[in-house]
Structures are given as structure tokens and as C-alpha cells.
Amino acid sequence: MTDAFKPPLDLLIAAPRGFCAGVDRAIRIVELALEKHGAPVYVRHEIVHNKFVVDSLKAKGAIFVEELDEVPANAHVVFSAHGVPKSVPADAESRGLDYLDATCPLVSKVHRQAERLVEMGRHIVFIGHAGHPEVIGTFGQVPQGSMSLIETVADVEAFTPTAPDNLAFLTQTTLSVDDTAATIEALQRRFPDILAPRGEDICYATSNRQAAVKAIAAECDAVLVIGAPNSSNSLRLVEVAERAGKRAQLIQRAADLDWTFLNGVKTLGLTAGASAPELLVRELVDRLSERFTVSEREEETTRETIAFKLPRGLEAAA
Incomplete structure (x- = not known):
């Protein structure tokens, strides 16, 4: 035409x-690991959620796997930007794998908050999407039963905690600002004593x-x-x-x-x-x-x- x-x-x-800075960092970690160690470098899960990026790294020698048991002994492995449960680096260490953690620092900040809240004896209400790698990784930072997942305002209304006066909430970093605000408002209305994070969890x-x-x-x-x-x-x-x-x-x-x-x-x-x-x-x-x-x-x-x-x-x- x-x-x-x-x-x-x-x-x-x-x-x-x-x-964003977290994605830039994660991709750079894989690229530098390949430069330092040579191919292959294994990556647990997609380093970031983008097929073009993943295919580009595959072409440079990265091999993407779902679980660590697919990684051979003595190999180099990178954990994705979304974060992983504590059991994953522990498993890597027990197998003698050399690993790099590309978890976004803002996700790591949420992980540290979760640990502190559990140490304080609080039950955490986590606002996020079931099955998302970031949610799985965050739940894996604390003992089982320490957190409850909430996705919607309707979930808030149906939530019946055993200790309603001893709650705190955290959020996935990639949520809708508006939707999350409505969910937080519902939580604070139902549970006025719920402890909010020190800063905004949804990333900049x-x-x-x-x-x-x-x-x-x-x-x-x-x-x-x-x-x-x-x-x-x-x-x-x-x-x-x-x-x-x-x-x-x-x-x-x-x-x-x-x-x-x-x-x-x-x-x-x-x-x-x-x-x-x-x-x-x-x-x-x-x-x-x-x-x-x-x-x-x-x-x-x-x-x-x-x-x-x-x-x-x-x-x-x-």
C-alpha cells in the first residue's frame, strides 16, 4: 500500500x-552467568514472563526447567525474578548446585516482611493470584498455615480467621492498584486491627x-x-x-x-x-x-x- x-x-x-529494573537485573544475571561459566546455565522457570526474552536467552545457551531435579549435578542454575520458596535454594545446596538468585529485590522485600510478621505472631492475609510464581514463592518463606490467600473483595467477606485481632496483610507486587485498594479497604473495614505493610507492596x-x-x-x-x-x-x-x-x-x-x-x-x-x-x-x-x-x-x-x-x-x- x-x-x-x-x-x-x-x-x-x-x-x-x-x-523495569527487576527484569533488567534478572536478564543480566543470566547473561553474565553464561559469560562467566559458559553454556549451559540452567534457569528454574521462565526468568521473566516473556517468550521473546526466554527464546533469546535459550539461543545464548540458557536451558529452562520447571524443577531442580531436571538440573544435572555440578551445574549452574538461576532462580527466576518472581522468587522461589526457601526449599528451592536449600535443595540446590543439598545437591551441590551453584545457584544465583535473580528474585526482584522488591519481591525479596515482601519475603522479609512475611518472615518478620510471622516472628511477631501475626497471621498474614496475602492479596494475590493463586498459582502465580510470586505467590508460591512468598508462601514458601513462612511455615505452612501462616498465610491465607485472598484474591477478591468477595474473598475478604468470606474470610473467617481464628484470630481476627491478630492479622497483617501483604500483597503481590504486580497487582492492579485500584483493585487492590478496594480489597485492602474491605480488609480494614472487617478487621480494623489488621496490620498494614510499612510501605506499598505493589512495585513502583x-x-x-x-x-x-x-x-x-x-x-x-x-x-x-x-x-x-x-x-x-x-x-x-x-x-x-x-x-x-x-x-x-x-x-x-x-x-x-x-x-x-x-x-x-x-x-x-x-x-x-x-x-x-x-x-x-x-x-x-x-x-x-x-x-x-x-x-x-x-x-x-x-x-x-x-x-x-x-x-x-x-x-x-x-
């Missing part, structure tokens, strides 16, 4: 978007990306989110756009775009989840340019400058 016949499309790109990157989508949604007819279907923070971005009254869709990369989604769209919003690389954003812009005369504009709501230190032993390699 020649430029003269391409319909116009205003493209409003949210900022911040894409990789999750909050910032949701705020950026809210900012562009008002000007858009529809919103596309680049991210994986198993990425909690990416799914939340779709929900934020839909809550703003806009059509929204999650796609993994440009090839997945259904052109009918753009019917009637004059201004399209675009963002990417915290584990989606910027390369995939540019790939989609190029694909859109095949059919439209694209006018691109970025709307920045905040600037992120956070960076996390690498684990000891990899700093020299970096």
Missing part, C-alpha cells in the same frame, strides 16, 4: 513502559505503568498492550484501559495483531508490560506503518531511574 492511500493513525505511546514499575495507561486512555479509541498472557502486570494494564472505557487487547508481538481490532480507531494507545523489551514496541510500530500513516507521540507521566545491584560474584563479570 502506497503512502498516499494509507489512512492516518495517531499513535500515543505510554511512558514509562516495558522493562507496576504502579507507574498503570498510571501511564490511565493518562493516555482518555485520548485513545483503543489500547494495545505488548506482553505475555501469563504476565500479571501486563494483564493488569489491559484491565486498566478497559476500566477507562476503552477497547484493549494484549498481544505478545506484532505478528499477533488482529487488524480488525483497529477498525474505526483514529488514535491508538500503546504500552508494554514490565517484562516486554522495547524492541517489541518498535516492531509493532513498524507493522502499523505498513498499513497506516502513523503519527507517533510519547506521553511520559514519570521518569524511572531505579537500578538494582547484581549479586556478589557477578559484579566483576559485569
Whole structure:
């Protein structure tokens, strides 16, 4: 299609978007481990929830496994950014595996809070999504029975703790800010003595990306989110756009775009989840340019400058 016949499309790109500091760090840990030790380096679970990232690391020599029993003796292994139960590093040590923990420091902060609360004798109400690796990892920091999972306001209403005056709550770091606020409000209404975390558990990157989508949604007819279907923070971005009254869709990369989604769209919003690389954003812009005369504009709501230190032993390699 020649430029003269391409319909116009205003493209409003949210900022911040894409990789957060925790994802950057986790990917770098795998890359540096490969540089230091050579291939293969084993990774327990997807290092982050993004197929493009995982496939890129596979091409460099990373081997992804679900459990440690798939890792041969004396191998090098990396734990994913979502965090793991305490039993996993203990198992690695008992087998003599050399491991690196790529858990996001903000997830580790929640782990430490959980340990402290249990030491205080509090029962923890954990707000999160059942089966998510971060939830599994956090539950694995404390003795069984020390935590109860809550997903919705309805769960709060049905919750009947044995010691309602001795509760505390924590949250998964990648939740919807608005949904979590409603759940916390319900918890505090039902259990006025419940102990809140010292600071916000939902990570800065999750909050910032949701705020950026809210900012562009008002000007858009529809919103596309680049991210994986198993990425909690990416799914939340779709929900934020839909809550703003806009059509929204999650796609993994440009090839997945259904052109009918753009019917009637004059201004399209675009963002990417915290584990989606910027390369995939540019790939989609190029694909859109095949059919439209694209006018691109970025709307920045905040600037992120956070960076996390690498684990000891990899700093020299970096």
C-alpha cells in the first residue's frame, strides 16, 4: 500500500513502559552467568514472563526447567525474578548446585516482611493470584498455615480467621492498584486491627505503568498492550484501559495483531508490560506503518531511574 492511500493513525505511546529494573537485573544475571561459566546455565522457570526474552536467552545457551531435579549435578542454575520458596535454594545446596538468585529485590522485600510478621505472631492475609510464581514463592518463606490467600473483595467477606485481632496483610507486587485498594479497604473495614505493610507492596514499575495507561486512555479509541498472557502486570494494564472505557487487547508481538481490532480507531494507545523489551514496541510500530500513516507521540507521566545491584560474584563479570 502506497503512502498516499494509507489512512492516518495517531499513535500515543505510554511512558514509562516495558522493562523495569527487576527484569533488567534478572536478564543480566543470566547473561553474565553464561559469560562467566559458559553454556549451559540452567534457569528454574521462565526468568521473566516473556517468550521473546526466554527464546533469546535459550539461543545464548540458557536451558529452562520447571524443577531442580531436571538440573544435572555440578551445574549452574538461576532462580527466576518472581522468587522461589526457601526449599528451592536449600535443595540446590543439598545437591551441590551453584545457584544465583535473580528474585526482584522488591519481591525479596515482601519475603522479609512475611518472615518478620510471622516472628511477631501475626497471621498474614496475602492479596494475590493463586498459582502465580510470586505467590508460591512468598508462601514458601513462612511455615505452612501462616498465610491465607485472598484474591477478591468477595474473598475478604468470606474470610473467617481464628484470630481476627491478630492479622497483617501483604500483597503481590504486580497487582492492579485500584483493585487492590478496594480489597485492602474491605480488609480494614472487617478487621480494623489488621496490620498494614510499612510501605506499598505493589512495585513502583507496576504502579507507574498503570498510571501511564490511565493518562493516555482518555485520548485513545483503543489500547494495545505488548506482553505475555501469563504476565500479571501486563494483564493488569489491559484491565486498566478497559476500566477507562476503552477497547484493549494484549498481544505478545506484532505478528499477533488482529487488524480488525483497529477498525474505526483514529488514535491508538500503546504500552508494554514490565517484562516486554522495547524492541517489541518498535516492531509493532513498524507493522502499523505498513498499513497506516502513523503519527507517533510519547506521553511520559514519570521518569524511572531505579537500578538494582547484581549479586556478589557477578559484579566483576559485569
